[in-house]
Amino acid sequence: TAGITQAPTSQILAAGRSMTLRCTQDMRHNAMYWYRQDLGLGLRLIHYSNTAGTTGKGEVPDGYSVSRANTDDFPLTLASAVPSQTSVYFCASSDSLSGANVLTFGAGSRLTVL
Amino acid sequence: GQNIDQPTEMTATEGAIVQINCKYQTSGFNGLFWYQQHAGEAPTFLSYNVLDGLEEKGRFSSFLSRSKGYSYLLLKELQMKDSASYLCAVPNSNYQLIWGAGTKLIIKP
Numbered sequence A: 001t002a003g004i005t006q007a008p009t010s011q012i013l014a015a016g017r018s019m020t021l022r023c024t025q026d027m028r029h030n031a032m033y034w035y036r037q038d039l040g041l042g043l044r045l046i047h048y049s050n051t052a053g054t055t056g057k058g059e060v061p062d063g064y065s066v067s068r069a070n071t072d073d074f075p076l077t078l079a080s081a082v083p084s085q086t087s088v089y090f091c092a093s094s095d096s097l098s099g100a101n102v103l104t105f106g107a108g109s110r111l112t113v114l
Numbered sequence B: 001g002q003n004i005d006q007p008t009e010m011t012a013t014e015g016a017i018v019q020i021n022c023k024y025q026t027s028g029f030n031g032l033f034w035y036q037q038h039a040g041e042a043p044t045f046l047s048y049n050v051l052d053g054l055e056e057k058g059r060f061s062s063f064l065s066r067s068k069g070y071s072y073l074l075l076k077e078l079q080m081k082d083s084a085s086y087l088c089a090v091p092n093s094n095y096q097l098i099w100g101a102g103t104k105l106i107i108k109p
Helices: none
Strands: A004-007 A010-013 A019-025 A031-037 A044-049 A064-066 A076-078 A087-094 A109-113 B003-005 B009-013 B018-025 B032-037 B044-049 B053-057 B060-065 B070-075 B084-091 B097-099 B103-108
Touching (some): A019 A031, A019 A087, A044 A064, B018 B084, B018 B103, B044 B060, B044 B070
Parallel strands (some): A010 A109
Antiparallel strands (some): A004 A019, A031 A087, B018 B070, B032 B084, B053 B060, B084 B097, B084 B103
């Protein structure tokens, strides 16, 4: 089934450790995104990539980094995790940069930082 | 700046109709999206409105008034499976979506 695969599904991480959340899509979408979702708040954009080889900062980029070496993969790295990064992380992709930019989401990765 | 306001939670009865409102403020307008998110799952696309008026898609309809900065999602013949959060979102000037916190809809038998 075509779509977005995220890994891991969930993870408990000690503060100060590094972690990479993986995201792979097989739809050949140009644009990819990382969001975090916290209770009572809307989805917040962390980083995005409009096309392979380019990335940009979203609303809450601090403490996170991304890379886009190819069309399919868009990993999110936490270099030194802190408890405030406890959240559910969603990767998404879209094939259009116009206003009608329908996003397809992965199933999410639940991260707990202790 | 941009801001989106939705009710936090609503309750409705199976078989009934419910209207979920969304008020938005945006410096430009590039359309408005509604997504559905079941608990523990990913958001999925429901509708996109860029022109004023009502767009119907089966049991779900979405309305937009650009002059009022207002949209609503209308769900008819409610089913238990419609229990979910409904997310309103508008693109900013870079076409990145700004999201409301979502409305949790609880359906009772």
